[in-house]
Amino acid sequence: MSRSHSIISEVAERLFRDLAEPEVINRAEEGIWPDALWRSLEQAGLTLAPVPETAGGGGGTFADAVAVLHVAGRFAAPIPLAETMLAGWVLAGSRLGVPKGPLTFAPVDATEAVTFEPEGGLEWRLSGTAHRVPWARDAGHVVVLGEAGEASVVALVEASLLRPEAGRNLAGEPRDTIHFDGLVVGRDKVAAAGPGMGRHSLFLRGALARAAQMSGALERLLELSVGYAGERRQFGRAIAKFQAIQHYLAALAGHAATARAAVDGATSALAGNPEAAVFAVAVAKARAGEAAGEGAAIAHQVHGAMGFTYEHSLHHATRRLWSWRDEFGGESVWNIRLGEQVAATGADALWSLIAER
Amino acid sequence: MTIRGFEFPTPELPPGIEALRADVRGFLEAEFAAGSWAPQSNFMAGFSAEFSQKLGARGWLGMTWPSRYGGHECSALERYVVTEELLAAGAPVSAHWVADRQSGPLLLRYGSEAQRQAILPRIAAGTCYFSIGMSEPDSGSDLASIRCQAKPADDGWIITGAKVWTSNAHRNHFMIALCRTGPAGDDRHGGLSQFLIDFKADDVAINPIYNLLGNHEFNEVVFDELLVAGDRLIGREGEDWQQVTSELALERSGPERFLSTFRLLVELVRACGPEPDRRAAEAIGRLTAHLVTLRRMSLSIAGMLEAGEMPNVEAAIVKDVGTRFEREVAEVARLVAPVEPARGAPGNEPNYAAVLAESILHLPSYTLRAGTTEIMRSIIARGLGLR
Numbered sequence A: 001m002s003r004s005h006s007i008i009s010e011v012a013e014r015l016f017r018d019l020a021e022p023e024v025i026n027r028a029e030e031g032i033w034p035d036a037l038w039r040s041l042e043q044a045g046l047t048l049a050p051v052p053e054t055a056g057g058g059g060g061t062f063a064d065a066v067a068v069l070h071v072a073g074r075f076a077a078p079i080p081l082a083e084t085m086l087a088g089w090v091l092a093g094s095r096l097g098v099p100k101g102p103l104t105f106a107p108v109d110a111t112e113a114v115t116f117e118p119e120g121g122l123e124w125r126l127s128g129t130a131h132r133v134p135w136a137r138d139a140g141h142v143v144v145l146g147e148a149g150e151a152s153v154v155a156l157v158e159a160s161l162l163r164p165e166a167g168r169n170l171a172g173e174p175r176d177t178i179h180f181d182g183l184v185v186g187r188d189k190v191a192a193a194g195p196g197m198g199r200h201s202l203f204l205r206g207a208l209a210r211a212a213q214m215s216g217a218l219e220r221l222l223e224l225s226v227g228y229a230g231e232r233r234q235f236g237r238a239i240a241k242f243q244a245i246q247h248y249l250a251a252l253a254g255h256a257a258t259a260r261a262a263v264d265g266a267t268s269a270l271a272g273n274p275e276a277a278v279f280a281v282a283v284a285k286a287r288a289g290e291a292a293g294e295g296a297a298i299a300h301q302v303h304g305a306m307g308f309t310y311e312h313s314l315h316h317a318t319r320r321l322w323s324w325r326d327e328f329g330g331e332s333v334w335n336i337r338l339g340e341q342v343a344a345t346g347a348d349a350l351w352s353l354i355a356e357r
Numbered sequence B: 001m002t003i004r005g006f007e008f009p010t011p012e013l014p015p016g017i018e019a020l021r022a023d024v025r026g027f028l029e030a031e032f033a034a035g036s037w038a039p040q041s042n043f044m045a046g047f048s049a050e051f052s053q054k055l056g057a058r059g060w061l062g063m064t065w066p067s068r069y070g071g072h073e074c075s076a077l078e079r080y081v082v083t084e085e086l087l088a089a090g091a092p093v094s095a096h097w098v099a100d101r102q103s104g105p106l107l108l109r110y111g112s113e114a115q116r117q118a119i120l121p122r123i124a125a126g127t128c129y130f131s132i133g134m135s136e137p138d139s140g141s142d143l144a145s146i147r148c149q150a151k152p153a154d155d156g157w158i159i160t161g162a163k164v165w166t167s168n169a170h171r172n173h174f175m176i177a178l179c180r181t182g183p184a185g186d187d188r189h190g191g192l193s194q195f196l197i198d199f200k201a202d203d204v205a206i207n208p209i210y211n212l213l214g215n216h217e218f219n220e221v222v223f224d225e226l227l228v229a230g231d232r233l234i235g236r237e238g239e240d241w242q243q244v245t246s247e248l249a250l251e252r253s254g255p256e257r258f259l260s261t262f263r264l265l266v267e268l269v270r271a272c273g274p275e276p277d278r279r280a281a282e283a284i285g286r287l288t289a290h291l292v293t294l295r296r297m298s299l300s301i302a303g304m305l306e307a308g309e310m311p312n313v314e315a316a317i318v319k320d321v322g323t324r325f326e327r328e329v330a331e332v333a334r335l336v337a338p339v340e341p342a343r344g345a346p347g348n349e350p351n352y353a354a355v356l357a358e359s360i361l362h363l364p365s366y367t368l369r370a371g372t373t374e375i376m377r378s379i380i381a382r383g384l385g386l387r
């Protein structure tokens, strides 16, 4: 059905298929770190896919990262893959070394800020609070993004110094709170953020990452639902033979394809000018988020009560979709940004704006 | 095989495509300024032979065809750019639209050399227009059930039956009529053939059917033992099911499947002004996100067609998602910028209330024409291996 899967997504697919099985996902939700999965991905160079090789990364592009995240989303991989890729990318671009192991970054909420104040010329003092930081308790290091005066700065902090407060998203993925108050960080661990690597651009890439994961999870919904509809029999036949079910699944295929197309659009735009990238990421996150809600509803309807059980793995995908659509800005955040841009550009330029994308 | 869904890969755009787009825009701006039309993005909205001929003169019809048939050997993606610019500008394209989109390509693929030579250069010049003769009074979605019959005669074929909903039959030159020439067979798809009907020469009755706007766009076309010569058969007798389905991706995947209410979106943006409130911004943003994504998918299909593929399921997805989007534009607009819809006088500058009115009144047709939403979903379901 699908064509031209890059080598990298095939490698990722093999690893996730073997090592991100439903039991692994359930155990991760109970707090058991999926070590085998993480190590294999790290060995295959996937955890730092978009980080230059000179910095110890996979030397790939963001398109490679998106391809891997799409597959990770399909398998509900319970690891901070997007976070590690993005944190590693910022570290490398800001000339800070990229440590091994899982990484995350903070703050993730565009409205939160961490302030950096010089402390005695050799150190920096960080203050502020970051909420819902993904995977903070499992990460080895946290990349902290902040402003010192006008400049964007980055700090690399050992996670063990931070004692994050545990929180979770609807899928049980860690979303922790970090209080930085008074934390002192040595000068060698702080740098000016690389060009275009401030927290807003990370928020943007975070949104694209979640959209990519959602597009993968939507394909998973389709795969599970088509499979289930072929097996489950009622009224003497497979429910897949009922036209109502067929039409639901056709609509679900539409949602999955649409999310994927929107993500592809943003991925290509990211390689071009920054303004076009913001527009295209907004489209991708909003469109995939909407598809997530509609797709999840269809998948559950088709699965009946079985899909509402903990035992069935449908919820690994749907609970993630219900969380990811609101992380790094939900549909309303991105739609409003788009709408404001369209309105400012004006009615008569609407078509040019669309056709340029 | 596990079905994971359908992909819409990013097409490689040929070099020079933006120069082509700029050319088309320049032309459209000049034409519009000269007062050629009141913009409506529904491809059936405006019929202008003069305008179609101007497009032909510029090389923007029959673009992908060989030059020996008046074509311009361009790629499907170049054609895509021209068609989307025309629709976005709301230009009067209905005269040539069907001929350029599907009748010409059908003749190119299945027609005889004589048919191609006689007709394709005229379509490319913008002087020859086609209707689609598929639906019948008793056959809509179930196309294989058609009854219009063509019987072999000594000097050709005798056609008896009726076609309905034949758009622009009263203005066009030809129709390609799907007729039964033999038994349907086990798969119900046998025994169908397509014939070229010459509206200007053949003795057919064209009876107007007014649509709910009171406009005369579609017709009933009746054949009462019409004798046509043998050279009117297109392709091979009895094998037309494949010919018919080969038109479908062309018919269902283009920008006309999601741009029909584009002018309303433009007027909505104008009505909300440069600093819309949160709700209006969100609604406009959402519609924009849908539109951008649909366009990408549709363009991707043009890329697949260019690569010689037959993306029928992907086209059904674009038509399903796209035509429902067209409807949503109107439903969202009326809530975000409420006015009483009111039709404007013909020729007037379009205003928001008038464009809203045109859109609302046309809405039912978008999810019906070229195959209903339900039929699209069944095609997708088959693509998923469910049927």
Ligand SMILES: Cc1cc2nc3c(=O)[nH]c(=O)nc-3n(C[C@H](O)[C@H](O)[C@H](O)COP(=O)(O)OP(=O)(O)OC[C@H]3O[C@@H](n4cnc5c(N)ncnc54)[C@H](O)[C@@H]3O)c2cc1C
Pocket: A243, B131, B132, B133, B134, B135, B136, B139, B140, B141, B142, B164, B165, B166, B167, B168, B218, B364, B365, B368, B369, B370, B371, B372, B373, B374, B375, B378
């Ligand atoms: C504006 C306009 C222009 C048109 N122009 C042309 C033209 O130029 N030439 C031409 O040949 N035709 C034309 N058509 C006809 C168009 O192709 C048909 O309307 C369409 O194929 C549906 O057929 P129908 O209207 O007979 O509806 P029906 O097939 O009777 O369908 C009625 C309802 O039943 C549903 N239905 C039917 N079968 C099934 C099924 N198997 N499963 C589930 N639901 C089903 C349909 O989806 C629909 O909701 C035009 C239509 C419109 C609206």
